[in-house]
Amino acid sequence: xxxxxxxxxxxxxxxxxxxxxxxxxxxxxxxxxxxxxxxxxxxxxxxxxxxxxxxxxxxxxxxxxxxxxxxxxxxxxxxxxxxxxxxxxxxxxxxxxxxxxxxxxxxxxxxxxxxxxxxxxxxxxxxxxxxxxxxxxxxxxxxxxxxxxxxxxxxxxxxxxxxxxxxxxxxxxxxxxxxxxxxxxxxxxxxxxxxxxxxxxxxxxxxxxxxxxxxxxxxxxxxxxxx
Numbered sequence: 342x343x344x345x346x347x348x349x350x351x352x353x354x355x356x357x358x359x360x361x362x363x364x365x366x367x368x369x370x371x372x373x374x375x376x377x378x379x380x381x382x383x384x385x386x387x388x389x390x391x392x393x394x395x396x397x398x399x400x401x402x403x404x405x406x407x408x409x410x411x412x413x414x415x416x417x418x419x420x421x422x423x424x425x426x427x428x429x430x431x432x433x434x435x436x437x438x439x440x441x442x443x444x445x446x447x448x449x450x451x452x453x454x455x456x457x458x459x460x461x462x463x464x465x466x467x468x469x470x471x472x473x474x475x476x477x478x479x480x481x482x483x484x485x486x487x488x489x490x491x492x493x494x495x496x497x498x499x500x501x502x503x504x505x506x507x508x509x510x511x512x513x514x515x516x517x518x519x520x521x522x523x524x525x526x527x528x529x530x531x532x533x534x535x536x537x538x539x540x541x542x543x544x545x546x547x548x549x550x551x552x553x554x555x556x557x558x559x560x561x562x563x564x565x566x567x568x
Contacts, residue, residue: 363403364482389448410431440551448544466545470555477556480501516552
């Protein structure tokens with residue numbers, strides 16, 4: 342007799358689907374950040390303002406999805422993972438979109454851009470952060486496969502572990518770029534308005550936080566696989 346999932350009407354094929362959709366929207370916000378840096382480097386503030394709106398919209402949609410998961414995920418699940426673990430995962434994912442929105446808000450709110458000698462490196466850091474977020478999305482997209490094998494299939498787990506290893510490498514790469522960017526800003530800061538310098542350092546930190554948050558998604562997935 343085929344097993345019928347009583348959650349089907351609420352969550353489609355599995356309760357994992359909405360969590361994957363949430364991560365997809367979160368990643369959409371992160372992928373717009375490098376475009377925002379490119380727009381500011383080109384002094385295209387009209388495009389930058391629109392990208393800020395797009396990032397804010399993606400973050401808002403992700404928030405709605407997060408709340409929907411929290412409302413509708415049942416207290417009792419016939420799954421090899423607990424409800425609380427899944428809710429924690431969604432919360433960690435959400436940090437990425439929140440940070441992307443914070444970056445955009447700082448840039449547009451102060452009309453701030455990196456000095457010309459640092460623009461390429463700033464964009465490189467934003468690209469690295471976005472790549473880390475996208476790698477986290479790829480890993481989360483494997484949740485369905487992991488669920489089907491009860492988080493015990495060797496091949497499926499090995500594939501996801503390889504993805505998480507790549508995720509860790511991408512995060513470490515973003516850290517190295519951030520260190521170089523901070524050093525470059527330090528060399529120039531004496532000739533810049535101190536307040537601008539302060540906010541540029543904050544933007545560098547937030548770009549690194551996007552990568553850190555993405556790695557945290559991988560860490561939560563690793564915990565799910567270990568239970």
